[in-house]
Amino acid sequence: MFTKLCRPVASISFRTVKCFCKPRQLNKYYNIIARANCSASSSFLCDKNVIFVAGLGDIGLDTSKELLKRDLKNLVILDRIDKPELVCELKELNPKTKVTFMPYDVTVPIAESKKLLKKIFDKLKCVDILINGAGILDDHKIEATIAVNYTGLVNTTTAIMDFWDIRKGGPGGILCNIGSVTGFNAITQVPVYSGSKAAVVNFTRSLAKLAHITGVTAYTVNPGITRTSLVAKFNSWLDVEPDVAELLLEHPTQSTKECAASFVKAIEKNKNGGLWFLDQGTLENIKWRKYWDPCI
Amino acid sequence: MFTKLCRPVASISFRTVKCFCKPRQLNKYYNIIARANCSASSSFLCDKNVIFVAGLGDIGLDTSKELLKRDLKNLVILDRIDKPELVCELKELNPKTKVTFMPYDVTVPIAESKKLLKKIFDKLKCVDILINGAGILDDHKIEATIAVNYTGLVNTTTAIMDFWDIRKGGPGGILCNIGSVTGFNAITQVPVYSGSKAAVVNFTRSLAKLAHITGVTAYTVNPGITRTSLVAKFNSWLDVEPDVAELLLEHPTQSTKECAASFVKAIEKNKNGGLWFLDQGTLENIKWRKYWDPCI
Numbered sequence: 001m002f003t004k005l006c007r008p009v010a011s012i013s014f015r016t017v018k019c020f021c022k023p024r025q026l027n028k029y030y031n032i033i034a035r036a037n038c039s040a041s042s043s044f045l046c047d048k049n050v051i052f053v054a055g056l057g058d059i060g061l062d063t064s065k066e067l068l069k070r071d072l073k074n075l076v077i078l079d080r081i082d083k084p085e086l087v088c089e090l091k092e093l094n095p096k097t098k099v100t101f102m103p104y105d106v107t108v109p110i111a112e113s114k115k116l117l118k119k120i121f122d123k124l125k126c127v128d129i130l131i132n133g134a135g136i137l138d139d140h141k142i143e144a145t146i147a148v149n150y151t152g153l154v155n156t157t158t159a160i161m162d163f164w165d166i167r168k169g170g171p172g173g174i175l176c177n178i179g180s181v182t183g184f185n186a187i188t189q190v191p192v193y194s195g196s197k198a199a200v201v202n203f204t205r206s207l208a209k210l211a212h213i214t215g216v217t218a219y220t221v222n223p224g225i226t227r228t229s230l231v232a233k234f235n236s237w238l239d240v241e242p243d244v245a246e247l248l249l250e251h252p253t254q255s256t257k258e259c260a261a262s263f264v265k266a267i268e269k270n271k272n273g274g275l276w277f278l279d280q281g282t283l284e285n286i287k288w289r290k291y292w293d294p295c296i
Numbered sequence: 297m298f299t300k301l302c303r304p305v306a307s308i309s310f311r312t313v314k315c316f317c318k319p320r321q322l323n324k325y326y327n328i329i330a331r332a333n334c335s336a337s338s339s340f341l342c343d344k345n346v347i348f349v350a351g352l353g354d355i356g357l358d359t360s361k362e363l364l365k366r367d368l369k370n371l372v373i374l375d376r377i378d379k380p381e382l383v384c385e386l387k388e389l390n391p392k393t394k395v396t397f398m399p400y401d402v403t404v405p406i407a408e409s410k411k412l413l414k415k416i417f418d419k420l421k422c423v424d425i426l427i428n429g430a431g432i433l434d435d436h437k438i439e440a441t442i443a444v445n446y447t448g449l450v451n452t453t454t455a456i457m458d459f460w461d462i463r464k465g466g467p468g469g470i471l472c473n474i475g476s477v478t479g480f481n482a483i484t485q486v487p488v489y490s491g492s493k494a495a496v497v498n499f500t501r502s503l504a505k506l507a508h509i510t511g512v513t514a515y516t517v518n519p520g521i522t523r524t525s526l527v528a529k530f531n532s533w534l535d536v537e538p539d540v541a542e543l544l545l546e547h548p549t550q551s552t553k554e555c556a557a558s559f560v561k562a563i564e565k566n567k568n569g570g571l572w573f574l575d576q577g578t579l580e581n582i583k584w585r586k587y588w589d590p591c592i
Contacts, residue, residue: 151442184587187590194502195495198494201494203490206485209482288481
């Protein structure tokens with residue numbers, strides 16, 4: 001049976017499938033093979049089920065459009081505010097992909113996140129990729145910045161582990177967290193925001209190193225200065241620099257379309273532990289410096 | 297007058313004082329000179345007013361004891377739980393320093409932090425150094441970890457700016473934030489904690505770069521693995537490694553006394569932007585890698 005199924009699949013040999021073979025896991029192999037078929041014929045993302053938190057945002061929307069060029073099976077967009085006209089636009093882009101919108105605020109208690117995810121998993125059966133993209137940039141709002149940019153991302157991630165963690169019988173998964181270059185080196189004038197993004201970068205690097213335990217791989221995409229409504233005007237901490245947005249935009253930037261193209265390229269590279277730097281239309285995997293080593 | 301006052305002060309020349317001289321600032325010069333006198337005779341910390349958030353903690357307590365060897369004027373300890381016997385012990389260590397305890401939970405709204413600080417400033421008139429040391433290590437508690445380790449630190453820092461910011465007529469100040477080596481490179485098994493400390497490191501580096509605007513200098517002290525009750529037993533994220541504490545303590549560590557000695561040395565170095573790595577009894581100023589530059 002496997003021989004027949006495997007025939008058109010270049011990247012999975014009969015030997016590999018045989019090694020994995022246990023009766024209760026047959027469904028998994030159908031999936032693996034279906035995906036591998038897809039991968040051979042078009043892209044890594046073809047036929048995948050993707051949840052995109054903040055998929056209607058500035059970078060989010062153009063990234064959703066870019067994703068839809070890849071023949072996903074499902075794109076589930078979770079966002080705080082429904083924008084029906086944008087969702088309609090997305091739905092019309094590719095008839096092969098089912099686009100769904102569900103309202104979600106990442107600052108809800110983790111139990112709420114789990115409930116929502118359960119609905120999605122019940123419906124789709126499997127989710128391949130979670131993109132965590134909720135973010136705000138306003139250093140007048142300390143609590144909200146940290147709650148959305150860091151706590152919300154950690155909670156959403158922790159919530160999906162109930163469904164993905166191989167220790168709980170889950171199939172594993174792929175986590176794509178949106179960090180920021182400010183997580184590497186801050187925009188000094190927005191220290192609260194920059195700090196929250198440093199947290200995301202550090203957190204996600206850990207998760208990648210835990211993949212052998214959880215089955216969940218992880219990486220960050222870290223956009224450089226991108227011309228979004230977020231960046232057009234924002235408050236600095238204690239107004240240390242009222243013109244921070246204008247000053248920032250005097251230097252080379254990238255469009256949301258350029259950023260989205262790099263974003264999806266990074267997803268397709270699917271590199272566990274990737275620390276993707278998306279700047280001025282380019283994509284680079286940053287090597288983080290080792291300052292010390294906990295040795296465990 | 298200045299000639300007379302300045303005579304015993306090695307580090308402030310008549311010329312320097314003259315340069316700064318404006319009538320309304322006379323009080324400040326008395327302070328500068330008093331401190332410089334002190335500095336010449338003993339240490340940088342002599343006669344200083346210091347607020348120490350979490351000054352009764354594991355590292356906190358030994359650091360408080362070490363600070364008290366330096367003839368501070370006032371040591372105001374803010375901690376969540378009063379431990380009268382420890383406060384008494386501290387009070388008896390050095391009669392030259394007035395030790396005060398006030399209850400403080402860093403997770404209160406920022407308005408509460410400002411009220412408490414107002415009481416302290418009203419009483420002491422000036423505060424030279426704020427040490428932000430509140431921290432928890434328990435990756436089962438996502439919200440609490442982030443609220444204490446990052447949001448609480450940001451709020452306490454933001455609150456004291458009302459009194460220190462030179463743009464508001466304040467005298468400036470010195471901010472000493474306790475980060476952690478896990479802010480440089482995570483302990484993978486506690487990604488939530490490590491991320492929160494990365495946020496502290498990134499946040500504080502920004503503050504140091506804003507010192508020319510706010511008058512407030514800032515640095516972090518980042519202890520390596522220190523034998524505290526915090527580290528003796530703690531929860532990993534989703535129990536990815538139930539024995540994380542034991543594993544960590546199998547490698548070289550430092551005592552809280554060693555850490556406290558380095559801690560106070562770092563304070564005495566008083567280096568704006570310092571990124572102090574306190575490991576196994578040593579003290580090193582880390583140079584952070586520049587991954588990108590916002591150019592503003």
